[in-house]
Amino acid sequence: MISDPEAEAIFRQEADALTESLQSGLLTLKAAPEDAAVVAQVFRDLHTLKGTGAMFGFGRMAEFIHDFETAFEAVRDGRATVDADLIRVSLRAHDIIIDMLAGDDPDPAVEADVLAALHRVQDPTGAPALMAATPAPDAGGEGLRVSFTLPEDLLDIGGNPAALIAELTALGEGDPALSVCFEDLPPLAEMDPARLYLRWQVTLTGDVSAQDVEDVFLFHSDRMDLRIEPLGTPKAAPATPAPNTVHKTAARGTQKTPQTRVEDHIRVPATRLDGIMDQVGEMVIAEARLSALAAETGDEALADVAETITRLTAGLRDQAMALRMTPLSTITGRFHRLAHDLAESTGKPFDLQIVGEETELDKSLIEKLAEPLMHILRNAVDHGLETPEGRAAAGKPERGLVVIEARHSGADILIGISDDGRGLNPDMIRERAIENGLISATDQLSRDHLLSLILEPGFSTATQVTELSGRGIGTDVVNTMVRSMRGQVMIDTEEGQGTRFILRLPLTLAIVDGLLVQVGPERYVIPLAAVSAIQDMPLGLDFGDSVAKVLPVRGELVSVLSLRRTFGIDVPPAKHPKMILVQSGEGHVGISVDRIIRVEQTVVKQLSPLHRDVQAFGGASVQPDGQIALILDVAALGHMHGRRAIRPSVEVSV
Incomplete structure (x- = not known):
C-alpha cells in the first residue's frame, strides 16, 4: 500500500478524520434530511477519501466509494432524496470503508448487497446504473470550455497553479486557448501576494471528458469554483449555467487581506x-x-x-x-452511531442529546473515556428505557431520551449520562447482591452504597443474557476504567423516572495543584480541587481501634478517616491534628492528618505495574528535597470509609 511510514501515518490520520466526519454527516442527515450543507459535506468527504485512497494504493476502496459518491451526487443535484433506507445502507457502506482501510477484505456478498441497495434506493425502477439517466457532458469529441478559480490559499498548502494549468492544457489536442479574468482582483492596498484571485478559462478541443478535467483538480475540487461546458453550448452568465453543465462551486471565503487569514495549524505527533x-x-x-x-x-x-x-x-x-x-466532541460522533444501531437492534426508538461537546479535558483521558461511556449508553437503552408499549402504559412519550452532558466543576470534569426510563429498583439490587454473596442479609446499607453495588464485579440485574447485557461486566468495566483515571462513578435514580450515571474525572493527569500533608514521618498529597475546608480535629478525640468516626461538620454528619489507622503508621498521634474536608460524590468526607505543610504544584508520576491494585493512591510526586509523597485517591478513600461508616461496629461520635 504505502511505503513511506510518515506518509502512511498522515494518510491514516486524514482517513480517520474523514470517516468520522462522514459518519457524523450521515447521522445528522437522519434527523435533517433536507440539509443541503450536510449533503455537500458528505459528498466532499467521499470525494476526498476516494482521491486520497486511490493515491495511496487503496484502489478497490476508491472504486467502492465511487458508487457511494454517485448516490450522494444525485442527492446533491436534487435528483434523489435522503430517506431512512439511504441512511441505513450508507452506514453499512461506511463500515465497509473502515474494513478496507484496516486491510480487511469485506464479504463479497455483503459488498454486492450494499452496492445494489445504493442503486435500488435511488432508482426503484431497477436501472442498471444509478446515474445512467443523466450523463455528464463528455463532449463527444468536440471539446470543452473550462472556467475555474483555484483555492486562495493554494500556495500555503504547497500547491502549484502552473503545474495544474499545464496538466489541464495537456488534455486537449493542438494548442489550447488560455485566457485570464482580472475582475475579481481586490484593490492593490488589500492584495496579499500569497493569495490567488484570478479566474482562468481554457478551451480544450478533441476527445476530452469532464471526468478527465475533474481528475486534474481532484484534491482541490471542494474548495474551488469549476465550470465545464461542451464547446457547442453557448456561454452562459455565471449565475445561470447552461444545461448539461458541470458546475462545482465551493465557498471561497471573504478573506481578502492578510489580517483576516485563518490561523495556521501544525500537525504534531502526540x-x-x-x-x-x-x-x-x-x-x-x-x-x-x-x-x-x-x-x-x-x-x-x-x-x-x-x-x-x-x-x-x-x-x-x-x-x-x-x-x-x-474537546469531548472528538469522540461523540461514535455515540450517535451507537445510538442509531441500538434503536434498531432493541426496537426502542429514542433521541440522544449531547450537551457540552466543547468541554475540554486532557487527551489522555479522552482516549480512555469512550469505552466506559459506550458501556453506560448501552445499559441505559437495554436496562433503562422501556419498550414503546411499556412507555405508553407509563404515560411517557413513545420516544425515549438519553442525555450526555459534560461540564467543568473546579479542576474536575463532570460527565452525566441520564435516561428517562424505568429507573433502578433498590430492593431488586439488594436481593441480587445477597444472591451473589456481595452482602449479607443483615447488612444495613445506605441508599448510595446500595446503588454502588451494581458497579461490583459480576453484578447484574438482567434476567437473561443478550448481545448487550446480562453478563455482569458492563458497569464493572466502567468503574475499573474510571478508577484508573483517578475518577469516581456516582449513581442517582428515581424509580419510574430514570437513572443518571455521573463520572467525575480530573481535568488532567499530568500536573495538579496539591495540598501537601504529613502523618507521622510520611507525606501525602491531596488534590487541591477536592478540598472544601480545613479545620482542627476535636480535642481529645481518640480513634482507638477504629479506622473511621462519624462527626458533625457544618450541619451534616461526616465520616472522618484516620490516615494513621488506614495505613498502619505506628507513631504517637499529633497534639493538634487537622481535618481535611474533601468532596466525595454528592457529599463530604473528612481525612485526619497530623500537619499541613503547604500548597504546591504536583507533578503526577504513575505508580509501577506492581502497585496497580493499590486503590488508595493515584500516583506519586517528587518533593524539592528529593523525598517521595504519595498522591491520595480521594474518591477511593471516600468509598472505603463510606462503607465502614455504615457498619454497626463503627462508633458514632456526635
Whole structure:
C-alpha cells in the first residue's frame, strides 16, 4: 500500500478524520434530511477519501466509494432524496470503508448487497446504473470550455497553479486557448501576494471528458469554483449555467487581506506533546527545589531569579497543558452511531442529546473515556428505557431520551449520562447482591452504597443474557476504567423516572495543584480541587481501634478517616491534628492528618505495574528535597470509609 511510514501515518490520520466526519454527516442527515450543507459535506468527504485512497494504493476502496459518491451526487443535484433506507445502507457502506482501510477484505456478498441497495434506493425502477439517466457532458469529441478559480490559499498548502494549468492544457489536442479574468482582483492596498484571485478559462478541443478535467483538480475540487461546458453550448452568465453543465462551486471565503487569514495549524505527533509535558514536569520539580534553596539561603538575588523562574514555569505549564486539551466532541460522533444501531437492534426508538461537546479535558483521558461511556449508553437503552408499549402504559412519550452532558466543576470534569426510563429498583439490587454473596442479609446499607453495588464485579440485574447485557461486566468495566483515571462513578435514580450515571474525572493527569500533608514521618498529597475546608480535629478525640468516626461538620454528619489507622503508621498521634474536608460524590468526607505543610504544584508520576491494585493512591510526586509523597485517591478513600461508616461496629461520635 504505502511505503513511506510518515506518509502512511498522515494518510491514516486524514482517513480517520474523514470517516468520522462522514459518519457524523450521515447521522445528522437522519434527523435533517433536507440539509443541503450536510449533503455537500458528505459528498466532499467521499470525494476526498476516494482521491486520497486511490493515491495511496487503496484502489478497490476508491472504486467502492465511487458508487457511494454517485448516490450522494444525485442527492446533491436534487435528483434523489435522503430517506431512512439511504441512511441505513450508507452506514453499512461506511463500515465497509473502515474494513478496507484496516486491510480487511469485506464479504463479497455483503459488498454486492450494499452496492445494489445504493442503486435500488435511488432508482426503484431497477436501472442498471444509478446515474445512467443523466450523463455528464463528455463532449463527444468536440471539446470543452473550462472556467475555474483555484483555492486562495493554494500556495500555503504547497500547491502549484502552473503545474495544474499545464496538466489541464495537456488534455486537449493542438494548442489550447488560455485566457485570464482580472475582475475579481481586490484593490492593490488589500492584495496579499500569497493569495490567488484570478479566474482562468481554457478551451480544450478533441476527445476530452469532464471526468478527465475533474481528475486534474481532484484534491482541490471542494474548495474551488469549476465550470465545464461542451464547446457547442453557448456561454452562459455565471449565475445561470447552461444545461448539461458541470458546475462545482465551493465557498471561497471573504478573506481578502492578510489580517483576516485563518490561523495556521501544525500537525504534531502526540508523543512529542507527551515529551514536552514530561520536560515541563521536570522543570516544575526543579523550580520548586530552586525556590526552596533561595528561601534557605536568604540570598535576595537568588530569590529574584527563583521568582522569575517560577513565573515562567507556570506560564509554560499552562501553555503545555493547553496543547494537551481536547474537546469531548472528538469522540461523540461514535455515540450517535451507537445510538442509531441500538434503536434498531432493541426496537426502542429514542433521541440522544449531547450537551457540552466543547468541554475540554486532557487527551489522555479522552482516549480512555469512550469505552466506559459506550458501556453506560448501552445499559441505559437495554436496562433503562422501556419498550414503546411499556412507555405508553407509563404515560411517557413513545420516544425515549438519553442525555450526555459534560461540564467543568473546579479542576474536575463532570460527565452525566441520564435516561428517562424505568429507573433502578433498590430492593431488586439488594436481593441480587445477597444472591451473589456481595452482602449479607443483615447488612444495613445506605441508599448510595446500595446503588454502588451494581458497579461490583459480576453484578447484574438482567434476567437473561443478550448481545448487550446480562453478563455482569458492563458497569464493572466502567468503574475499573474510571478508577484508573483517578475518577469516581456516582449513581442517582428515581424509580419510574430514570437513572443518571455521573463520572467525575480530573481535568488532567499530568500536573495538579496539591495540598501537601504529613502523618507521622510520611507525606501525602491531596488534590487541591477536592478540598472544601480545613479545620482542627476535636480535642481529645481518640480513634482507638477504629479506622473511621462519624462527626458533625457544618450541619451534616461526616465520616472522618484516620490516615494513621488506614495505613498502619505506628507513631504517637499529633497534639493538634487537622481535618481535611474533601468532596466525595454528592457529599463530604473528612481525612485526619497530623500537619499541613503547604500548597504546591504536583507533578503526577504513575505508580509501577506492581502497585496497580493499590486503590488508595493515584500516583506519586517528587518533593524539592528529593523525598517521595504519595498522591491520595480521594474518591477511593471516600468509598472505603463510606462503607465502614455504615457498619454497626463503627462508633458514632456526635
